[in-house]
Amino acid sequence: MSICGLIMQQVSSNKFVSPSTAATLDSARFGILLSILLFAKATIFSRMLISFLIALFGTFVFMYLIGKLKVKNMLLVPLLGIILGNVIDALTTYLAYRYNLLQTLNSLLVGNFSLIIEGRYEMLYFIIPSITLAYIYAYKFSVAGLGEDFSKNLGLNYERIVFVGLIIVALITASVLVTVGSIPYLGLIVPNIVTFYSGDMLKKNIFDTALFGAILLLFADIFSRLIIYPYEIPIGLTLGVLGGLIFLVLLVRKIQYGK
Numbered sequence: 001m002s003i004c005g006l007i008m009q010q011v012s013s014n015k016f017v018s019p020s021t022a023a024t025l026d027s028a029r030f031g032i033l034l035s036i037l038l039f040a041k042a043t044i045f046s047r048m049l050i051s052f053l054i055a056l057f058g059t060f061v062f063m064y065l066i067g068k069l070k071v072k073n074m075l076l077v078p079l080l081g082i083i084l085g086n087v088i089d090a091l092t093t094y095l096a097y098r099y100n101l102l103q104t105l106n107s108l109l110v111g112n113f114s115l116i117i118e119g120r121y122e123m124l125y126f127i128i129p130s131i132t133l134a135y136i137y138a139y140k141f142s143v144a145g146l147g148e149d150f151s152k153n154l155g156l157n158y159e160r161i162v163f164v165g166l167i168i169v170a171l172i173t174a175s176v177l178v179t180v181g182s183i184p185y186l187g188l189i190v191p192n193i194v195t196f197y198s199g200d201m202l203k204k205n206i207f208d209t210a211l212f213g214a215i216l217l218l219f220a221d222i223f224s225r226l227i228i229y230p231y232e233i234p235i236g237l238t239l240g241v242l243g244g245l246i247f248l249v250l251l252v253r254k255i256q257y258g259k
Contacts, residue, residue: 001176002213003134003206004169005187006194010145010202011165012066015195016078017171017187017253025184026085027058028170028177029109031094036101043179049124052174058088059166075251111181111236113221126175130168131210137164138203145200182236185243186213192250 003201005018012022019025031054035047042050062084066077096102132143144151145159151158176183190213191205198205217235224233 001042001172001183001191001199003131004172006191006205006209007134007141007165007169009191009195010141010200011162012063013147014074014077015192016074016079016188018078018185018191019169020072020184020188021078021085022062022241023058023085023088024055024062024169025177025182026088026092026175027120028052028055028174029105030054030058030088030107031174032178033092033096033105033250036104037095039097044123048126048178052170052176053086054199055173056170058084058171063162063166074212079094084156089211091184109177109181110234111183112234113180115180119140119174121179123175129182130171130175131206134168134248135203135206138206140166142200142202181234182242183217184236184245186217186239188251189243189246200245203208 001019003114004024008017008019008022008024009015019028028051031051032047032055035042035050039050040045059084062081063127065080067082069080092105096105140156143154143156144158146166148158153162153236169193191209192213194209217239220238221235224235224238227233
C-alpha cells in the first residue's frame with residue numbers, strides 16, 4: 001500500500017494523492033459489495049477480481065477529473081479525490097443498508113490481521129508481480145511525474161505509463177482489501193516521509209518505502225494488541241488515528257511552506 005501511494009504521487013505530481021485520497025480504496029470497497037450482491041457464492045478470487053476492476057475504473061475517473069482542473073492546487077487535487085470517494089462510499093453504504101449487508105461489509109473491510117488465514121492470504125501473492133512491474137517501470141513513472149508534455153518530448157507513451165501505474169495500484173489495493181481489510185493513510189504518509197529524506201527518485205525509494213511501511217504497520221499492530229490486552233483493536237482503527245495525525249502535520253507543514 002505504501003508503494004501504491006508512491007506511484008500515485010509520482011504520476012499525479014501531488015504529494016497528497018494516495019489510494020485513500022484518490023477514491024481507489026472506496027471504489028475497491030464498492031466492488032466487493034457488488035460481488036456480494038451479484039454473486040453471493042463468489043470465491044475470494046472472484047471478489048478480488050471485481051474489486052480490482054471497480055477500483056481501476058474509480059481511479060481512472062479521478063485521474064480524468066484532475067486532468068480537467070484548470071488549477072491543480074496541491075490541496076485541491078486530493079480534496080477532489082476525497083469528495084469522489086465519499087460519494088462512492090455513500091452509495092456503498094446505501095446499497096449495503098438497503099440489502100441488509102452493512103454489518104457483513106463492515107466486518108469484511110475493517111483492517112484486521114486476524115482474517116489472514118489459509119484460503120485468504122494467498123491473494124497477497126498477486127502483489128509480488130505488481131511490485132516487480134513497479135520496479136521495472138520506476139524510471140518511466142519518475143519521468144511521467146514531470147508532466148505529459150515533457151514525457152512525450154522524451155519519446156515516452158505517457159498514457160500507457162499512467163495506465164500501467166494505475167493497474168498496479170488497483171491490483172495491490174484490491175488484494176490487500178479482500179485479505180486484510182481497509183488500511184487507511186499508509187499509502188499517504190509513508191511515501192511523504194521517505195521522499196522527504198531521500199528525494200523523488202522512485203526506483204531508489206521503492207524498497208525503502210516498502211520497508212518503512214511494513215515497520216510502521218508492525219508497530220501499529222503491536223500497539224493494537226497491547227493497549228487493551230488481552231483484547232485487540234483492529235489495525236485499521238489504530239493506523240487511521242495515527243495516520244490522520246501525521247496527515248494533519250504534513251498538511252500544516254505544506255500550508256506553512258506555501259506561505
